[in-house]
Each structure stands twice: as structure tokens, then as C-alpha cells.
Amino acid sequence: MKTLMSGNEAIAMGAWEAGVKTAFGYPGTPSTEILENLVKLPGVYCEWSPNEKVAMEAAAGAAIAGSRSMVTMKHVGLNVAADPMMTLSYIGIVAGMVIVVADDPGQHSSQTEQDTRHYARLAKLPILEPGNAPECREFVMKAFELSEHYRCPVILRTTTCSSHSRFLTETGGRTEKDTIRFERNVQQFAPLPVWGRKLRVRVEERMEMQSADSAKDSSLNHIFERPSAKLGILSSGVAALHCLEVFPDASILKLGWSWPFPDELLRSFSARHEKILVIEEGDPILEEHVKSLGIAAEGKKYVPRTGELTPSRLTEVRARFDGEEYSAVKPCRESEDLPSRPPILCAGCPHRGIFYGLSKFDVIVTGDIGCYSLGVFPPLSRTDVILCMGGGFTLAHGMKKAGETRPVVGIVGDSTFFHSGITGLLDIVYNKGNVTLIVADNRTTAMTGHQDHPGTGRTLMGEPAPAASIEAIAKACGLRRVFTVNPNDLEEVHRLLEQELNCGEPSLIISLAPCLLRERPAKKRTAKIHPETCKNCKMCLKLGCPAIENHDKKEKPCIQPQLCTGCGMCTHVCKFKAIEIK
Numbered sequence: 001m002k003t004l005m006s007g008n009e010a011i012a013m014g015a016w017e018a019g020v021k022t023a024f025g026y027p028g029t030p031s032t033e034i035l036e037n038l039v040k041l042p043g044v045y046c047e048w049s050p051n052e053k054v055a056m057e058a059a060a061g062a063a064i065a066g067s068r069s070m071v072t073m074k075h076v077g078l079n080v081a082a083d084p085m086m087t088l089s090y091i092g093i094v095a096g097m098v099i100v101v102a103d104d105p106g107q108h109s110s111q112t113e114q115d116t117r118h119y120a121r122l123a124k125l126p127i128l129e130p131g132n133a134p135e136c137r138e139f140v141m142k143a144f145e146l147s148e149h150y151r152c153p154v155i156l157r158t159t160t161c162s163s164h165s166r167f168l169t170e171t172g173g174r175t176e177k178d179t180i181r182f183e184r185n186v187q188q189f190a191p192l193p194v195w196g197r198k199l200r201v202r203v204e205e206r207m208e209m210q211s212a213d214s215a216k217d218s219s220l221n222h223i224f225e226r227p228s229a230k231l232g233i234l235s236s237g238v239a240a241l242h243c244l245e246v247f248p249d250a251s252i253l254k255l256g257w258s259w260p261f262p263d264e265l266l267r268s269f270s271a272r273h274e275k276i277l278v279i280e281e282g283d284p285i286l287e288e289h290v291k292s293l294g295i296a297a298e299g300k301k302y303v304p305r306t307g308e309l310t311p312s313r314l315t316e317v318r319a320r321f322d323g324e325e326y327s328a329v330k331p332c333r334e335s336e337d338l339p340s341r342p343p344i345l346c347a348g349c350p351h352r353g354i355f356y357g358l359s360k361f362d363v364i365v366t367g368d369i370g371c372y373s374l375g376v377f378p379p380l381s382r383t384d385v386i387l388c389m390g391g392g393f394t395l396a397h398g399m400k401k402a403g404e405t406r407p408v409v410g411i412v413g414d415s416t417f418f419h420s421g422i423t424g425l426l427d428i429v430y431n432k433g434n435v436t437l438i439v440a441d442n443r444t445t446a447m448t449g450h451q452d453h454p455g456t457g458r459t460l461m462g463e464p465a466p467a468a469s470i471e472a473i474a475k476a477c478g479l480r481r482v483f484t485v486n487p488n489d490l491e492e493v494h495r496l497l498e499q500e501l502n503c504g505e506p507s508l509i510i511s512l513a514p515c516l517l518r519e520r521p522a523k524k525r526t527a528k529i530h531p532e533t534c535k536n537c538k539m540c541l542k543l544g545c546p547a548i549e550n551h552d553k554k555e556k557p558c559i560q561p562q563l564c565t566g567c568g569m570c571t572h573v574c575k576f577k578a579i580e581i582k
């Protein structure tokens with residue numbers, strides 16, 4: 001039966017059909033929907049782990065215990081999970097384990113653009129690259145087979161395009177897999193140096209085997225032969241599928257198994273063509289390897305290193321390669337004519353209160369990854385540095401220890417606190433830091449679509465769970481000053497910040513109010529500006545609430561009732577009591 005599905009749905013389906021028993025992950029666009037779909041299928045245990053490292057370790061434990069397991073994350077998540085993955089490559093697994101990593105070329109929703117093939121090379125693990133949903137399903141099933149065959153995890157690398165684009169995809173039934181009994185073997189599974197050195201040699205042998213096998217595997221590496229083609233293209237993933245369209249006269253070797261490289265296949269394909277062009281999204285990993293084999297190939301001289309390789313960009317590549325003039329087809333309207341629409345906090349977002357409060361003080365704010373990173377934009381403009389998940393706390397600590405004289409405030413979200421904020425907090429208490437910490441706690445992992453986390457009291461399986469208390473954890477870490485504030489109460493936010501910013505020791509403010517997109521008030525109330533009372537001072541615009549409009553600067557602001565959530569924050573800002581909530 002064929003069903004229209006996204007790449008992420010297809011991965012969930014393929015893993016289920018392959019008999020996966022456990023799946024772990026941390027939400028991150030574009031990978032999030034894999035577990036959200038897998039959890040709906042019977043016979044699989046799924047969980048949101050507190051972070052990607054934990055998810056990787058748990059999936060490894062499950063695979064070592066003899067049942068097929070999967071772990072999912074976005075590319076930056078693999079930075080967090082890289083440590084266990086490196087050693088897992090040495091000790092291997094018992095039942096199949098697939099590591100799904102979704103890259104984001106073009107940085108649609110990511111702070112960096114990373115090419116996960118680097119990690120496959122570094123960890124010496126096989127990597128498969130599906131280009132669309134049918135391949136996502138097929139490749140994840142194949143990945144489990146390869147993983148069991150070589151007794152090592154296999155990485156499945158998707159990109160935003162292959163994760164989210166939808167295709168008619170075949171589905172079948174589930175093949176149940178018996179659990180393989182784990183047998184004690186410390187020389188394999190406890191890589192102390194004396195045994196680790198032997199495992200190291202086996203990893204190299206395994207890669208040689210994989211390179212030879214990959215060269216013969218036509219189910220993953222496919223040649224699209226065009227009669228009498230002089231140009232041969234080496235490519236992989238989504239880019240390879242676009243090449244089929246853009247280069248109708250070229251033969252194309254589409255690598256589905258893109259590391260270890262199938263050297264014999266690369267050599268034989270290249271020998272049949274006069275010119276070789278390597279088209280890969282991301283870094284010139286394949287190009288450099290092909291050149292190291294002595295093959296005269298070209299690649300990044302014509303192909304952009306950054307962003308997605310869309311058909312229109314590849315048309316440009318083709319023109320450059322052929323030495324032709326190329327003028328890109330103009331979109332209907334030049335994008336520079338359009339007003340810029342930077343992302344903003346939603347109307348009624350509780351994070352707005354804490355950033356508005358901070359805007360009244362001369363402080364440095366180190367932020368983190370989540371909706372609250374939008375506090376960096378005007379008119380709030382109250383985040384100065386953002387680094388990585390969990391970095392909001394520790395960046396602040398480092399700046400203060402470096403001698404910054406202004407108060408430094410570190411912000412993380414609730415999900416981020418559990419992900420990697422706790423160790424930063426511990427560091428600050430232990431090493432006698434002097435920063436103000438804020439957890440922007442909206443009771444969910446909002447930015448990726450409202451996933452649960454250890455503080456919400458619910459699991460991905462839909463069961464109630466103990467809800468970890470941020471306050472209790474902070475106190476257990478030794479923090480003496482812990483406060484909770486409702487960020488919609490701007491006066492209280494101001495009072496607390498004034499009290500804590502210069503208190504002389506580390507303190508934590510939990511800014512607690514649920515995300516309004518998840519917990520809408522039962523009765524809709526809206527705010528209204530009374531024009532007769534309004535003095536047109538524009539103070540309410542400083543909140544940056546998208547419900548408050550002021551198109552003509554000479555006119556008084558007004559509130560769009562369709563957008564307004566009735567949070568009431570603007571009523572605190574208007575000194576003239578011109579805003580009323582009804």
C-alpha cells in the first residue's frame with residue numbers, strides 16, 4: 001500500500017517495520033516528527049530524553065541488550081551526543097542500532113550549518129543518505145540490517161528537505177525481531193586501553209570491509225546511466241535527485257551509502273566519463289576523497305558550499321560549469337521590495353515580561369536556544385550573546401569571572417535547563433559565581449512544537465510521570481537564592497530584578513507562566529486602547545507585542561482583537577490607564 005508521507009513519517013514507519021523496539025531522542029527541527037509518529041505505532045517504547053547524549057547512551061544500552069533501537073536528533077544534537085558515539089563505534093552493539101541525524105542546510109531553524117558526514121568519518125561509522133520519503137523508509141530498514149551485520153551503529157543522515165517533503169511511500173507489515181541475549185564479554189564491551197587498542201584495529205578492518213561491500217551494493221548506491229554521456233556526476237541525498245532533473249545529459253552515481261566511500265565504484269564510474277563533477281550539499285568531503293584517489297574531478301569550484309542545493313541553484317552550477325551566461329529566474333517579486341518580517345515572540349508570550357523587565361537595567365544578558373532567543377530582536381533587544389543549548393548560564397559565569405563589572409544575567413528555558421543547564425548551575429554555585437540566572441519556564445519544549453520534558457509530569461508515551469522541580473534542583477545544587485515570578489506581572493518582575501541583580505551572590509529567578517499556544521485561557525479576553533485616554537506616548541509599543549499596531553506614526557496605537565490573548569502585560573506599561581482588558 002502507498003501512503004503520502006514525509007521523510008520523518010517514513011523513517012518512523014521503516015523503523016517500525018524493521019522491528020525497532022525502543023527509540024530515544026531530543027526534539028530538534030527538522031527531526032522532531034520521527035518520534036512523534038513512531039510513538040503512535042504499536043510495540044515500540046519511545047521517549048524524549050533530557051538531551052541527545054542521554055538518548056544516545058540509552059539507545060546504545062537497548063541495542064547492547066539485544067533489541068533493535070533508534071536515536072533521533074538534529075545535527076547540533078550530535079555535537080552533544082558525540083562522546084558516547086565515538087566509543088560505541090569501538091565496542092559495537094548486539095542488535096541493530098540506527099542514529100538518525102537531521103542536518104539543516106540553509107539554516108532554516110538552526111544556529112549552524114553542519115555536515116554530519118564529518119562525524120561519520122570521525123567515528124568511523126557507516127552513513128546512509130536518503131533523498132526522499134520512500135528512500136527514508138527503505139534506508140532505515142537497510143540501516144538496521146547493516147548495523148547487525150557489522151555490529152556497529154549506522155547513521156542515517158537526512159536534511160530539512162528529505163525530512164519534511166512528502167512523497168507516496170510504500171508501507172508493509174512489521175517484522176518482529178527476537179531479542180538477542182546479551183552475553184558478558186568485557187574485552188568487547190569495556191574498552192579499557194588494553195582491550196580498546198585491539199578494538200581500534202578492528203574498526204579499521206570493518207571500514208575496509210564496508211568500503212568493499214558498499215561498492216557492490218546497488219540497493220543503496222545507484223547509477224543513472226545516460227547513453228553516451230561524457231559528464232559523470234558524483235552526488236548523494238537530495239542533491240543527487242535534483243541533479244537527475246538539472247543534468248539530463250549526464251550519468252549520475254547517486255551514493256546512498258556515502259561513507260566509507262565505495263572506492264572501486266567511484267573509480268570504475270569515473271573511468272567511463274570524460275569529466276567528473278562532484279555535487280554535494282555541504283562540505284567537499286566526497287570531492288576531496290575522489291581527488292585523493294587520483295581522479296580528476298571538479299566540485300566546489302562551481303558548487304556552493306553553503307545553503308541548500310535547490311534545482312535553481314544547480315541550474316546556475318550547470319551554467320557556470322558549461323561556461324555559459326546565466327541569469328537566475330526572478331521570483332514574482334523581488335524579495336528586497338518586501339517589508340522585513342523578523343521572527344517575534346507571539347502575542348501574549350510570557351517571555352516578553354522578563355525581557356521587558358531586563359530592558360530597564362544596564363545588564364549583559366547571555367541567552368540560549370529556544371523561543372526566548374527571540375528576545376534578541378527590537379524593541380526588546382535584551383539578549384546579547386547566544387552560544388548553544390545550556391550555554392546561557394555558563395556564558396554568564398565566564399563573563400563575570402573575566403571581570404565584567406555590569407551585572408550579567410544568564411537565561412535558559414525549562415527544557416534547556418534539564419537538557420544541559422543543571423551542570424552550569426552547579427558550576428556557578430561550586431565556583432562561587434556571581435550572576436543572576438533566569439529559567440524562562442513555559443512548561444513545555446515550545447519551539448519544536450510542545451514536547452514534554454522531565455519537568456512537565458508527562459512522558460512521550462502519554463503516561464503521567466514525576467515532574468522534576470527546578471526550584472528543588474537549584475536548592476539541591478546549593479543555591480540559596482531561588483525565586484519564582486509571574487512574568488506577566490511587570491511590577492513584580494521589576495522589583496525582583498532590582499533586588500537580585502546586585503545581591504552579591506548567584507541567584508535564580510524562575511519566570512513561570514505556560515506557553516499560551518499550549519494552555520489557552522478558557523475565556524478569551526482582549527485588550528482595548530481607549531483613544532480618548534491614550535496620550536500617544538508609544539510606551540506600549542516597547543513591549544513588541546504583535547497585537548499592538550501603529551502603522552501611521554502620527555496616529556495612536558490600536559490593538560488587534562484577533563491576535564490579542566488578553567495577557568494584560570500592556571496594561572502595566574501604559575501609565576495613563578488607556579488600556580483596558582475585557
Ligand code: SF4
Nearest residue numbers: 534535537538540574
Ligand atoms: S502606552 Fe498608553 S498612552 Fe501610551 S500610546 Fe500606548 S495606550 Fe496610548
Ligand code: SF4
Nearest residue numbers: 348545564565568570
Ligand atoms: S493584552 Fe496587550 S500585551 Fe497581551 S496580547 Fe493583548 S495587546 Fe499584547
